[in-house]
Amino acid sequence: MIRTIIVDDEKMPREMIKRYGSWDEYGMEIIGEADDGLEALRLIEDRSPQLVITDMRMPGADGMELLGILKERYPATKVIVVSGYDDFTYLRQAIRCKAKDYILKPIDPQELNAALLKCKKELESSRQISRQQFTLQMDFLQIAKGYKPALTAYYNRLDTAGVRSTFQKLLRELNDYEATQAKMQAQIYQEFMVLLRELMVANSQTVNGFQFEIRAEALQSYERLFNDLTELYLLAMSQLEEHRKYRRKLNLAEIKQYVEANYCKPITLEQIAGAFFVSKEYLSRAFKNEFKQNLSDYIQQLRMEKSKKLLLEGEQPIRAIAESCGYEEVAYFYRVFKKHFGVAPGEMRKER
Structure with missing residues (x-):
């Protein structure tokens, strides 16, 4: 259900809105009423409505102030203005704050329901886009995770060319998948940093003091991200090579662990x-x-x-x-x- 609140300092307009609206048909429910902007803000903070229907002239915080706060703090909330004033100043403020409609009193049922239907369609479209983005992000992560076994094998074998190639293949696949829309750089960074830490621990490397942080600029694009990840992996592999070359005794438990992983x-x-x-x-x-x-x-x-x-x-x-x-x-x-x-x-x- 689409959560809706009605804001008007007069009871009669609120009752007319409740009576005229096709609430059940459009899958909407009225979760609260307020008679001024301050009370409306408390309701919005407490109940998170998806649609606000508000008057413009009210005591205390009026509709103009409320519209500004909604635009700044709750940009996803849809707004319908219902006003008894055919005033260009009010209309301009409503347009600036992206109100979906400006309805004059007395309220016309058809006009009200047309505005409600418009908001319903936009909210459903936004939900669909959000679901698609979530699915894309999950697919994106699954693709990235699929490269972990190869990276693990190349890391343990000290195959730097294999690590470079793996990150380049992943970058190409994500570009083909249009993953740039998902904006998942930070999550991908976390996935591969966790893997790198696990690989270092498994190879008896010292993780304290290792620079796991990545440049902020690297999170601006996938190409920069994978370039920086590649360099971090190669640095850790260089340390592992030195560790294996100069230790006095072969660690057979480490050999066994390596075999069990590969x-x-x-x-x-x-x-x-x-x-x-x-x-x-x-x-x-x-x-x-x-x-x-x-x-x-x-x-x-x-x-x-x-x-x-x-x-x-x-x-x-x-x-x-x-x-x-x-x-x-x-x-x-x-x-x-x-x-x-x-x-x-x-x-x-x-x-x-």
């Missing part, structure tokens, strides 16, 4: 060793000594557990399951799966 991608022993600046032979030996299991076997175990879960709980095609578990060739996935579980993926799904 096993669904086609990572190799060589890539992991390169990301931590050690030889693959040393990495393999150290991992087995610590966890009593070959690193390659551990990756395969994680992939098999994940693929079995997807196979039994969902209806994804087996090819899609293979790809989502880090296997680029489905035939190789079949061989590994059957060797690990003793049955082919299709047979396991049938037996569930």
Whole structure:
């Protein structure tokens, strides 16, 4: 219902407005009445009407003053002026304050309802635009969040080209999506700053003292925003590279954490060793000594557990399951799966 208040210092005009208006037909309800501008302001602050119908000449704060305050503080509120004075000064003030109509007393029912219908249509249109903007913003955020896994993988692998490319791809997609209408720079900044902080903590980096703030100018456009985000990520990656190069002892718990975060991608022993600046032979030996299991076997175990879960709980095609578990060739996935579980993926799904 469209919340409406009526403001007039005389009771009779208020009663006529209530009697003549097609309130139910237009989905409107009268939530209050006031006999001067000050009382009207208290009602507006307390009840947040969407439509105000007001007289112009009243004791205390009059209609002209009320219109000015409504324009300044409540620009979304629709206003209809009902006045007994055919005065150009009043009419000009009503126009300046964007009143939707100026109706002269005595009130004509048709004229009143035409004004009410006009306000109804404008309010419904505004609500539709607000819903569309909200949907656009939610879609926008979902698109941005979809790039987080790639950024995580590139960050952990110290792949600066991958980080640059990911932010550029995201910028192009959002531009194609007309996301500039959504004005979501601040929210996107927060999303990727939270991710960066999480990545630094996961890689045992010191976050205290790191400059997570971004230039105010960067929030003026998506291009500036993604340029600044790229530079912040590259700075953190540079610190991570130094951290990995010069530490005295390989942190195997960190290696394991890295594998658990990336096993669904086609990572190799060589890539992991390169990301931590050690030889693959040393990495393999150290991992087995610590966890009593070959690193390659551990990756395969994680992939098999994940693929079995997807196979039994969902209806994804087996090819899609293979790809989502880090296997680029489905035939190789079949061989590994059957060797690990003793049955082919299709047979396991049938037996569930």
